Amino acid sequence: MVSAQWLLLTYKVPPEPAAKRIALWRKLKGMGAIYLQNGVCLLPENADHRRRLKMLENDISAMGGEALILAMNALDRSQEDKVIARFNADRDEQYREFLGRCAGFEAEIAKEIAKAKFTYAELEEEDADLRKLQAWLDKIRRLDFYGAALAGEAAERLAACEALLDGYAKRVFDAHDENR
Template identity: 70%
Template sequence: MTYKVPPEPAAKRIALWRRLKGMGAVYLQNGVCLLPQTDEHMLQLKILENDATEMGGETILLSTTSLDKKQEAKVIARFEADRDNQYREFLGKCEAFEAKIAKEVAKQKYTYAELEEKDNDLKKLQSWLEKIRNLDFYQASLSALATERMKHCETVLADYAQRVFDANQGL
């Protein structure tokens, strides 16, 4: 999709950009982005085309093919780099999650309120990983590591939950 929309109001232009990034689009340059061709992407791009037109802009939707395998590999590498950046951020949040639980264990703070909070944090991490996976069209290099780290977070929380249950048994 190529598009050109008026610079003002900026909020509409930014919303369009966010929606494209939220679909997993990679930008070749300002106003030129790519997505794998799927029925869902085509539907969403048609909706965005309409939105851009309502903003006073214009779009062109194209189906493209690469000239050769080297060019195709460059495009795929862009998609993978975007996902790996998201996986890196996710991995950092997993590390922070594990550190929070380690802190509670060190203080021996085994309350149901803390467990509920950590359970909600884990659910957010699971949801976030699922969103990244949905945009990982070409299996980025950090995909497997993110999956393993998610399993580790789940194990850490299960261990903490058992400590909470044990500490509150008979209370």
């Protein structure tokens, strides 16, 4: 039984100015849309996506373009699985990038520990970097409509980064207590 429902947006916009076309693409990708081909994208059907696509339809018209929004479902389970796999592949790509940034965060903390740089200024900087990682993972999760494979690994890695920063913070606090 096919159960997923999607919104299909097809659009055609003038090639210039390119900045408007790129902004449209960014908005759609920021919503978690997958592109089936140029000017044809898909999103899971929900009230938020309906509203946002209708707003984009107005933007497209203002650009001198044309847009069509259709509600649809897959012909069979095999087709549905292919679409869901495309959504998950996009999310896993984002999770992989996130995991790479986590590795960078871990390396930065290790470098500061190796240099014994236990300052409040450095702790504030690392804390700000961790908050960026947390916000980024939240954004990816909001777009992970079908439970991509790397979601769990990303959550575990963020938890490890949080624990690492807690350990670094303790060293900073201990270093400043020793200096008193």
